[in-house]
Amino acid sequence: MKKEEELINEVLEGQNDSFEPLLRPYRQGILNMAYRMTGNIEEAKEICQDATIKVFKYLGSFNRERSFKNWLYKTVVNCSYDFLKKKSRYNALIAEQKKSFFDDSYNPEKNYSNMEIKEKIQNCLRVLSPKEKAVFLLRDAEGFSINEASQILGSSSNSIRTHLSRARQKLRKEFVRYSNPEKGGMFS
Amino acid sequence: MKCRKVTRFIPLFAGSDFPAETIAKVRHHLQDCRSCQQEYTEYQSILQQTREWLTQERKDWEEAEWKKTVHAAIEKANEKRSWLAPWPFKRGWAFVLMTASAILLSLLVLHPSLVKDKMRGIATVSADPFQTEIVSMQLVSKETGLKINWFFHKDLKLEVIE
């Protein structure tokens, strides 16, 4: 397998065939990142399309001393933000938006407790702000460190920690609400 | 450290996302304080389940769809690049020129006095303040003394009289 460095050089020299192998190791990661940002797989694919166009177009201006992976994720997160902005502009009804969030059919092979966790996490993703969501997903789903997340999102590590802490507090609320439904209602 | 301060850090501490310099202090508190310790283990278990689920339950591309996306990206990026290539034959420049002339025209029609100030004697613009049906502009060449009168009607018809 060719090195990332080499592939980038080849794409910049005009060998378009090297673009796919350059992105290949991250294709699942970026799809899932976008999917969990929007809650809709078709929209996630659209976001990935936008992001890959940008990456191809601006590869020449990418700072080679930085990590390509981080830059790619940064592009995907920014495209997701743009998408969410557009979506909230056109989707006047928030209720409608909530309904369409994660409406994919569930996998019947999975056991019940897995379904419970799914619901808790998806409920949590619905209530997070875009930035909280991005930080939480980068750290807890994609496994980036705080420093890497701060590079990707262009914020200080303190700001990343604040958002991550808030996101996890909201996550816990969902877990608690789920286990005591009489204690935590709609307005808890 | 007080409980209130510690509980703020617990969500981060449970995911090992805490700056090293403060870890000792929090750990010390957790050894002594039962309620904080309970909260800590709760967060740990929630995070573990969540991370596990998020890394296991992942969507994936169909191979053909993925390849199509990458190829479309290359095509679209090239298309966008050529859009603003050297003028005068590209759509991009034609659009820019058309927009510029549209702005100029609307300036002339709506604010003739504004244009008059900018042209400083090369052109004179007159408009009836009570009836802006027609705006006229006289261009006088400094070298040849040739005069050209431009008339802009309200409906954007243009008349040129030499």
Ligand SMILES: [Zn+2]
């Ligand atoms: Zn305590």
